[in-house]
Amino acid sequence: MGGVGVDAADDDRTPAGAATGVPRPNYGDRSDPGHAARASAFALAAGEYARFRPGYPAEVIAVAVPDDAASVLDLAAGTGKLTGAVVAHLVGSRPDRGAGVRVVAVDPLPEMLAELRRAVVAPVSGPVVEVLTGSAEHIPLPTVVADGVADTAADPAGVDVVLVAQAFHWFDAPAALAEAARISARDGRLVLLWNLEDRRDALVDDVTRLLDTAGRPADADLTEPDGTPRPPYADAPDWTDPDLTVVEWVDHLTAGELIARTQTYSYLIRAEPDVRDRFLVELRDLLDRAVPGSGPLVDRPVEVPMRTLLWSARRRGRSR
Numbered sequence: 001m002g003g004v005g006v007d008a009a010d011d012d013r014t015p016a017g018a019a020t021g022v023p024r025p026n027y028g029d030r031s032d033p034g035h036a037a038r039a040s041a042f043a044l045a046a047g048e049y050a051r052f053r054p055g056y057p058a059e060v061i062a063v064a065v066p067d068d069a070a071s072v073l074d075l076a077a078g079t080g081k082l083t084g085a086v087v088a089h090l091v092g093s094r095p096d097r098g099a100g101v102r103v104v105a106v107d108p109l110p111e112m113l114a115e116l117r118r119a120v121v122a123p124v125s126g127p128v129v130e131v132l133t134g135s136a137e138h139i140p141l142p143t144v145v146a147d148g149v150a151d152t153a154a155d156p157a158g159v160d161v162v163l164v165a166q167a168f169h170w171f172d173a174p175a176a177l178a179e180a181a182r183i184s185a186r187d188g189r190l191v192l193l194w195n196l197e198d199r200r201d202a203l204v205d206d207v208t209r210l211l212d213t214a215g216r217p218a219d220a221d222l223t224e225p226d227g228t229p230r231p232p233y234a235d236a237p238d239w240t241d242p243d244l245t246v247v248e249w250v251d252h253l254t255a256g257e258l259i260a261r262t263q264t265y266s267y268l269i270r271a272e273p274d275v276r277d278r279f280l281v282e283l284r285d286l287l288d289r290a291v292p293g294s295g296p297l298v299d300r301p302v303e304v305p306m307r308t309l310l311w312s313a314r315r316r317g318r319s320r
């Protein structure tokens with residue numbers, strides 16, 4: 001598919017027959033005056049975010065981080081769900097246990113980074129993990145001024161992989177894409193990920209419809225009119241060779257954890273109390289009917305089918 005391999009039949013990460021279009025990330029709208037308030041809402045629920053949001057399975061990390069990466073930036077790292085998975089992958093998948101690899105986590109919210117510091121403990125002989133306050137529009141790393149040459153001795157090569165999980169929709173996209181290019185190595189990769197609940201599942205669809213009534217922003221349609229996938233960086237001059245992978249997996253949790261997870265969504269954190277209360281009553285009612293089991297609802301097991309969307313692009317070469 002011209003470098004774009006969504007749900008490709010030869011992609012054994014995606015079961016055959018699952019090719020029913022490009023999953024739609026829940027994007028939001030930057031022109032909406034509430035957008036900035038929602039972007040910072042995570043600060044009010046950082047602990048709950050760390051506890052209840054889904055992580056990223058090893059299969060996803062294996063797609064996102066090439067084995068030979070020497071430096072990885074987790075941009076909008078939040079509580080470190082992806083950072084921790086990247087560190088574990090580097091330690092587990094390399095003979096040198098990731099020794100010497102540099103992993104940098106950047107986020108604007110100190111509350112999220114406090115959780116990250118708690119959760120992501122670099123092993124003594126593993127990758128070096130640095131935590132920096134900053135944003136996608138102002139990444140606190142040096143400029144790579146020409147192929148393989150930086151303007152400081154601190155980072156002579158630039159970053160090999162920039163990861164953005166569940167966050168690109170919060171960014172000023174053109175500014176963020178230019179910033180990622182500024183600090184990236186020659187042939188460096190930019191990988192945008194979204195963990196999406198699979199709406200082909202009836203329970204997921206019902207819960208999503210209920211979330212719609214509580215202010216869930218519209219899903220992004222990342223397709224061309226003919227149905228082919230459109231990368232989120234379609235017009236960015238610095239990024240090329242877009243490639244899409246969808247990894248399917250199942251999240252196992254309890255109904256109580258699923259309910260708590262909804263309370264980490266930015267629009268629900270910022271919702272009026274009566275909207276949030278009504279939503280919670282209706283969600284409990286829905287789950288009580290849909291999730292089998294005789295014990296207390298909160299303890300009943302739930303399987304949530306997930307589709308992780310990974311859009312990957314390569315930094316175009318630059319000249320002096």
Ligand SMILES: C[S@@+](CC[C@H](N)C(=O)[O-])C[C@H]1O[C@@H](n2cnc3c(N)ncnc32)[C@H](O)[C@@H]1O
Nearest residue numbers: 039076077078081109112135136165166167170
């Ligand atoms: C939904 S969380 C994702 C966190 C983490 N990447 C994960 O997968 O769990 C979104 C994160 O984006 C961060 N964020 C929002 N606007 C940002 C911006 N302009 N630049 C960098 N990060 C931003 C928030 O602080 C928050 O931690």
